Amino acid sequence: MTGHAPAWVLHVDLDQFIAAVEVLRRPELAGKPVIVGGRGDPTERAVVSTASYEAREFGVGSGMPLRIAARKAPDAVILPVDAPAYTAASAEVMATLREQPGAIVQVLGWDEAFLGVRTEDPEAYARHVQAAVLARTRLHCSVGIGDTLVRAKNATGFGKPRGTFRLTEVNWLGVMGDRPTMELWGVGSKISKRLAAHDILTVAQLAHADEAVLIAEFGPRMGLWYRQLARGDGSSVVDDTPWVARGHGRETTFQQDLVKRAEIEQAARDLVAQVLEDIAAEGRPVVGVGLKVRYAPFSTKTLVHRIPATFDRDTVLAETMKLVEKIEPDRPLRLLGVRAEMAMPDDARDGHTPTRSGW
């Protein structure tokens, strides 16, 4: 019976996840503007991770500097990010999703996942999922329903909060066609500007854009990929292969920009120590280390240097310090990051792990 029912992709997305988790353990915050970001200190360099719906009414949103957010919503409660708490809550949610009958679950992040299901009534299935998640975790979620991954993902926003919405080949262009290309998942500000230079402003315009124009601008792979995104086409396969990290990195934004060589070197050593801990927990060999630097004041670009290394703590440290020598002297340093790449296990090679290009 279920084997013959049509296949659907459900995209489950928790509503204001981080803020909701905080409100659960501090019930007195319910109904108030709540902002979570950084160490909870709006005088520091940090950004908003999540704002409650009440805080959003003041114009506060994710990614906004905490300082600005505090000014916009002066009465908001500002809390520090507590990653372990969100990881634990997320695990409960994902466990609930995996219990749903016949569901294949692909986790996308702390607060969202794809479900592959077979059902005659995806809306009813979605409401069962919402009820199960609420019963177990007291958290609300919205569910996008689609005939492809991309359509399900885009549908979720129309169902928020606590609702569902269905996007298929039938209504995709009707709903999304007049919207800006930046609303597509994978099109950001840079790509949307390059598209605009070719008079491609809307999803419909991109869906019908000249193939040659897109290939000339973005190359054969990405050019066609963007047009496919605008059509909502692509894979409808939900892949529950466990995710395997390619590497681990640690980075810090300095509260005051660093100039002194000794301070920069010490910061690098601290970051290496943290990264070594993270990768030691995985027990996989390191095959490369990299450095990420951001200079102040306006250089927003990121430089990454990669070099081969072998898995040996002293080697990783020594190779990282060689990269530190490449940091331009006398230039105020705002951010420093260290990243180690690990060898992939045999069973995770060659496309077995989920990748964005697979969508």
Place this chain on the structure above:
DNA sequence: TCTGGGGTCCTAGGACCC
């Protein structure tokens, strides 16, 4: 108002080999 921290993937171009 001045932008976190954790990741992934794609492309260009140089070096090197046959």
Place this chain on the structure above:
DNA sequence: TCTGGGGTCCTAGGACCC
């Protein structure tokens, strides 16, 4: 002596996501 073309590996840089 000067030269083609293909393939692979590596680094640097860019863009995007949650």
